[in-house]
Amino acid sequence: MTNPIIVRFRLDYGAFQLAVDLSLPGSGITVLFGHSGSGKTTLLRCIAGLQRAQQGYLEINGNVWQDSERGVFLPTHKRPLGYVFQEANLFPHLTVAGNLQFGLKRIAKQSNTADLQHIVELLGIAHLLKRLPDCLSGGERQRVAIARALALNPQILLMDEPLASLDAKRKHEILPFLSRLHSELAIPVLYVTHSQQEVAQLADTLVIMEDGRVQASGPLAEMQSRLDVPLAQDRDAATVWQATVSEHETDYYLTRVVFADGALSLPLVDAAVGTPLRVQIYARDVSIALEAPTATSILNVLPATVTGLADDHGGRTVVRLQVGNQALLAHITRKSALLLGLHADMAVYVQIKGTSILN
């Protein structure tokens, strides 16, 4: 059971048409990514049963929630899911505690309150329990909404742009909590967003949607570096590497992190040795040299292999590289690509000018 989530939907909605056929992993965060109108929220609502696709088959962990051919359609309230809306959508007549208890009162009493305690602590809302939703900030409301969905011990967590209605400051208030969910949750999460930043920070699996269809789907690193997907062409194109803190060079305000096939120097990170990190490398921060540069100010120079090239017809070439097992993208000028004579399977050196830490 490597793909316990099977999603097949067809929905005609006026001019809009949703046609999706997906198999998704049963753990980690799967991000549904696309522009507004691409159908990502509709897809999520169909999975929740809030919207009914005329034709559809939906299976989660071996349980069939919808099968239009056999006339099966489980109503939303019978689906063991958690749903976080774009606006927190808390019940205004209930306190935070009342909101958290709402679902718990309606499921069999097997899930213990210790779970709720843990969730409340995880999301840092213990001090808010007695308040009414009107007395909370937007970020606090959204944290309560996430806790309310998790309190039910759902088999899957569905999140519809949970950060979209928040300002940048509130977003940064919640993102760490979401990253923590990532490491604490055993259940799969489907997360809808149009923000590349959230993709880079949260996604394990990425589903790219366009005009009601799935354009591409797969593991994040693979999706980010695929040249046939517009993500790689984007100005903010980047790849995310998983790395671990190995040592701090406090004299230089630097931190060494290691990944499967090498090491990187980063600006000092406030994290203990051994902490796992997501390191984001923008394609525009990567340059290419044919020989190992001997005198350069750039600390991070790694041997790499060119695995693909794509021209954007605007003077820029997107180069896909492989550093060991890690994919990496570089945006260079078309002229440089021609002068260096880059081609697939060519051994080169990449210089990484800047990095950012995502968690």
Next chain:
Amino acid sequence: MLTSADFDTLLLTFKVASISTALMMVLGTPLAWWLARTSSAWKGIINAVVALPLVLPPTVLGFYLLVMMGPAGVIGEFTNWLGIGTLPFTFAGLVVASVLYSIPFVVQPLQAAFATIGELPLEAAATLRASPLDTFFSVVMPLAKPGFLTAIILGFTHTVGEFGVVLMVGGNIPDKTRVVSVQIYNHVEAMDYSDAHWLAGVLLVFSFTVLLTLYTVLKTQPTAHQLK
């Protein structure tokens, strides 16, 4: 001072109004819920029918009811078939007429309250395992509380104050159909202004107190539009 006959009419009035209000809530709540959420082609027609008593002269409504509930009318034939006789000039007839006359005052505030709540809280409740009926009682009713209060009070007070329909359908029979508004009319007809003053005063104070209480309570209620 109020005479014992006055007290009887007051008692009868409150009885009619209480029973009518209870019936209107039972009938009006599902009707308002349907009207607030349906996209059916019938919506416009039903809306218009429900609102008709607002614009129709009470005597017109009363006249039609009298005819329909009479022995030759549709309703009259039905009630005769049921073996309960005809409804005009009975307490039951008065209640039926009151319900039809006052129901827009119940349906419209409820419909507005339900529409304000919108789809979102219902969806949230569904994702939290609440069935539609459960959601109605645990989410819709608390959020629509101001609408319910308004509906109950307007329905009740409007029934207390009706005159034209009562006179047409109920007549002026002591202890059966003679309500306060008719009694005041009787007093005035008899040039008995002091008794009329007393009764009218009681109604005035009652109505004002009820409305004042309503608006005070409404001010402190959370409403659906505060939903975040």
